[in-house]
Amino acid sequence: MFIDDTIAAIATAPGEGGIGIIRISGSKSLSVAEEIFKSVSGKNITDYNTRTLIYGHILDGDKKIDEVLLAFMKGPNSYTAEDVIEINCHGGFISVKKILELILSKDVRLADEGEFTKRAFLNGRIDLSQAEAVIDVIKAKTDKAQEVAQSHLSGVLANKIKELRFKVTEVLAHLTVSIDFSEEDVEEITYAMLIESAQGLRSEIKSLYDSAESGKVLRDGLKTVIVGKPNVGKSSLLNYILGENRAIVTEIAGTTRDVIEEFVNIKGIPLKIVDTAGIRETEDIVEKIGVEKSRESFNSADLVIIVIDGSKELSQEDKEILEQAVDKKTIVLLNKNDLDQVVSEEEIAKYVDKDSIIKISALKNEGIEQVHNKIESMVFKGDIRNNSSVVVTNSRHKDALLKAYNAINDAIDGIDQRLPYDFIEVDFKNIWDYLGYINGDTVQEDLLDTIFANFCIGK
Numbered sequence: 354m355f356i357d358d359t360i361a362a363i364a365t366a367p368g369e370g371g372i373g374i375i376r377i378s379g380s381k382s383l384s385v386a387e388e389i390f391k392s393v394s395g396k397n398i399t400d401y402n403t404r405t406l407i408y409g410h411i412l413d414g415d416k417k418i419d420e421v422l423l424a425f426m427k428g429p430n431s432y433t434a435e436d437v438i439e440i441n442c443h444g445g446f447i448s449v450k451k452i453l454e455l456i457l458s459k460d461v462r463l464a465d466e467g468e469f470t471k472r473a474f475l476n477g478r479i480d481l482s483q484a485e486a487v488i489d490v491i492k493a494k495t496d497k498a499q500e501v502a503q504s505h506l507s508g509v510l511a512n513k514i515k516e517l518r519f520k521v522t523e524v525l526a527h528l529t530v531s532i533d534f535s536e537e538d539v540e541e542i543t544y545a546m547l548i549e550s551a552q553g554l555r556s557e558i559k560s561l562y563d564s565a566e567s568g569k570v571l572r573d574g575l576k577t578v579i580v581g582k583p584n585v586g587k588s589s590l591l592n593y594i595l596g597e598n599r600a601i602v603t604e605i606a607g608t609t610r611d612v613i614e615e616f617v618n619i620k621g622i623p624l625k626i627v628d629t630a631g632i633r634e635t636e637d638i639v640e641k642i643g644v645e646k647s648r649e650s651f652n653s654a655d656l657v658i659i660v661i662d663g664s665k666e667l668s669q670e671d672k673e674i675l676e677q678a679v680d681k682k683t684i685v686l687l688n689k690n691d692l693d694q695v696v697s698e699e700e701i702a703k704y705v706d707k708d709s710i711i712k713i714s715a716l717k718n719e720g721i722e723q724v725h726n727k728i729e730s731m732v733f734k735g736d737i738r739n740n741s742s743v744v745v746t747n748s749r750h751k752d753a754l755l756k757a758y759n760a761i762n763d764a765i766d767g768i769d770q771r772l773p774y775d776f777i778e779v780d781f782k783n784i785w786d787y788l789g790y791i792n793g794d795t796v797q798e799d800l801l802d803t804i805f806a807n808f809c810i811g812k
């Protein structure tokens with residue numbers, strides 16, 4: 354694909370701030386900048402070393418628009434691998450807007466969402482997994498999530514995929530050569546080698562795929578619902594959790610009203626507490642979710658926290674909620690542990706795994722640490738905690754890995770049945786293609802558009 358137009362956008366977030374940055378990328382960047390920028394020193398932009406900040410003014414004809422610092426980054430040593438100009442002007446709404454408009458009047462087009470990053474990909478500076486990591490770094494809700502995204506940005510996953518595809522290529526080369534041989538013993542040797550390579554690949558693909566279960570949670574958050582009948586302490590628990598660990602609040606423009614997502618950082622895991630805006634506004638949407646809707650919650654949530662008042666006999670309502678519990682994603686909190694306890698753990702253990710029951714006092718703020726540990730162990734199953742392994746966080750990558758995994762299983766079946774090499778070759782070609790979805794090698798143009806549509810303009 355050949356890119357010849359020049360794009361520009363405001364790179365900083367809208368609103369008041371110290372600095373606003375406008376970015377230009379493409380072959381006309383420099384000439385446009387030369388037209389609208391005058392340095393205080395009187396020197397030209399190209400008199401300075403590339404990637405040097407130059408002090409000066411943006412001018413529209415004779416009119417000074419703003420006092421700025423400008424940098425020219427000559428391609429390919431720039432974000433997009435094209436010629437890039439970055440202008441640091443005063444923050445706020447007007448300066449950035451005026452400068453952008455001036456630039457756009459010079460045969461430069463407003464960039465689409467993520468178009469700078471898309472160009473970095475199309476120009477071969479980064480692969481698709483790295484490009485996608487850019488948005489993950491920006492949207493990371495916790496330190497841990499940011500660390501993993503950062504590792505993807507620096508190419509950890511890209512390199513892993515490259516390595517796996519190289520192995521597939523080796524097998525394909527071997528198959529091509531072997532297709533010309535027909536002697537029995539040569540065939541046997543080849544089948545033995547094939548099965549060894551295939552099994553090795555399968556286990557590597559499998560472990561990448563397995564990492565996605567926790568990885569996806571890091572990226573997208575763990576959708577969490579708190580359920581329980583009225584007065585058991587849900588609001589108290591929520592306030593306590595939010596008060597201590599509130600990470601990020603994002604607003605999603607909805608059709609009827611804005612839904613607010615509240616992210617809580619539990620040991621690096623972004624817990625996405627569902628619909629807390631409702632809780633704040635009406636005191637207690639949790640109550641409504643409480644009983645009648647708990648079944649739905651169990652279906653849609655990644656984690657369900659059932660709260661029971663341990664100081665009162667289990668009621669029919671409590672039991673109905675407990676009956677819906679699903680092992681693996683339910684934690685039962687026996688609350689009000691500061692009062693005399695009437696409910697025993699044994700009673701609750703009829704419904705859920707004993708490990709999932711934790712005694713707390715939301716009032717006295719006791720027992721929360723155990724809740725955190727429990728959530729951590731539910732999400733991270735060992736492998737992801739040490740930073741050495743590659744973690745897949747993106748569901749698109751996960752899907753591609755599953756396809757690759759199925760293809761390798763087909764290949765192994767074929768080898769076991771001693772099918773002709775050309776059959777097996779097809780499976781290996783598929784594996785190569787599916788892995789290529791991840792680094793963008795075999796990805797379709799319209800999918801690229803979908804991916805970059807999630808970016809902000811200016812990135």
Ligand code: GDP
Pocket residue numbers: 581582583584585586587588589590637639688689690691692713714715716717
């Ligand atoms: P919700 O209706 O489930 O949201 O319950 P609330 O959080 O509104 O709590 C109901 C009542 O129980 C309030 O008076 C709380 O102060 C009290 N409460 C909540 N947690 C505890 C606890 O751990 N111990 C005691 N003693 N009271 C609690």
Ligand code: ZN
Pocket residue numbers: 584587588589636637639640
């Ligand atoms: Zn409440």
